[in-house]
Amino acid sequence: MSVLRDPRLVAIGERLREVRAVVPFLSSKGGVGKTLVSVATALALGRRGLRVGLLDLDVTNPTVHVVLGIRPGSLVPREEYGVVPPEVSGVRVMSTVFYTLGRPAPLRGEGVSSAIRELLSITRWGPLDVLVVDTPPGMSDELLELLTYIRRFSSFLVTTPSRLSLDSTARLAELVARRVAGVVLNMAWEVPEEAVRLADRLSAPLYVLPYDSSVEVALGSPERLAETRFARAVDRYVAEHVVRLLQNRR
Numbered sequence: 629m630s631v632l633r634d635p636r637l638v639a640i641g642e643r644l645r646e647v648r649a650v651v652p653f654l655s656s657k658g659g660v661g662k663t664l665v666s667v668a669t670a671l672a673l674g675r676r677g678l679r680v681g682l683l684d685l686d687v688t689n690p691t692v693h694v695v696l697g698i699r700p701g702s703l704v705p706r707e708e709y710g711v712v713p714p715e716v717s718g719v720r721v722m723s724t725v726f727y728t729l730g731r732p733a734p735l736r737g738e739g740v741s742s743a744i745r746e747l748l749s750i751t752r753w754g755p756l757d758v759l760v761v762d763t764p765p766g767m768s769d770e771l772l773e774l775l776t777y778i779r780r781f782s783s784f785l786v787t788t789p790s791r792l793s794l795d796s797t798a799r800l801a802e803l804v805a806r807r808v809a810g811v812v813l814n815m816a817w818e819v820p821e822e823a824v825r826l827a828d829r830l831s832a833p834l835y836v837l838p839y840d841s842s843v844e845v846a847l848g849s850p851e852r853l854a855e856t857r858f859a860r861a862v863d864r865y866v867a868e869h870v871v872r873l874l875q876n877r878r
């Protein structure tokens with residue numbers, strides 16, 4: 629370990645100084661809907677007039693841009709004493725896809741950590757009410773970086789009703805412990821007792837989002853996504869929760 633402090637670590641605190649709340653979406657497994665729920669939440673908060681940032685922390689497999697309909701290469705963050713995230717549908721977006729242009733980014737270990745520190749230390753979010761963070765699944769390097777550099781956050785755990793997802797979500801919950809704002813049961817075909825108990829144990833509300841087949845055709849169009857039953861439920865439960873969280877922080 630180096631005795632020199634990475635200057636980027638100091639910069640990260642400075643870059644996030646004007647961000648009122650950091651709201652990461654976490655899950656133990658992939659494919660449970662983290663990306664979809666985090667993008668839908670960011671868009672809903674933007675529509676409610678809040679200043680919203682959206683960070684794709686999945687540096688090796690970013691997908692936020694797919695939901696938003698951003699073609700890799702079509703947008704470039706403006707460089708100005710750091711980089712200014714482009715605004716898409718009322719949300720300031722930052723993703724490694726702006727730099728990899730959709731090419732593979734096979735990073736591991738130190739490479740992932742370095743990419744995240746770079747992203748966090750160069751991005752000039754400016755004043756934000758909320759920074760929504762989409763993350764890769766599990767206790768990844770990305771999540772560990774987030775836990776190291778951003779101590780204060782209110783996360784949502786995303787799971788499906790499957791026991792395969794619920795069991796491991798309970799372990800993830802232990803890692804973030806008191807920083808869970810809510811549990812999101814996505815693509816819910818039922819509400820298992822285990823999900824209710826998990827939320828109870830965390831003293832967090834359980835939000836149930838329906839499986840909605842119209843989501844797939846709405847990918848790439850924030851306007852169409854907003855009209856889906858899924859996005860309306862995200863707005864009513866998750867976005868509403870974030871709004872209350874901000875009101876309580878005043």
Ligand SMILES: Nc1ncnc2c1ncn2[C@@H]1O[C@H](COP(=O)(O)OP(=O)(O)O)[C@@H](O)[C@H]1O
Pocket residue numbers: 655657658659660661662663664665691814815816837838839840841843844858
């Ligand atoms: N509530 C839902 N209804 C229908 N499809 C959904 C829903 N939530 C997620 N999906 C679909 O499931 C797949 C995985 O979602 P994604 O957000 O990429 O998960 P994750 O980010 O956790 O890996 C995607 O094809 C997405 O469109």
Ligand SMILES: [Mg+2]
Pocket residue numbers: 662663664686691762763764
């Ligand atoms: Mg994802």
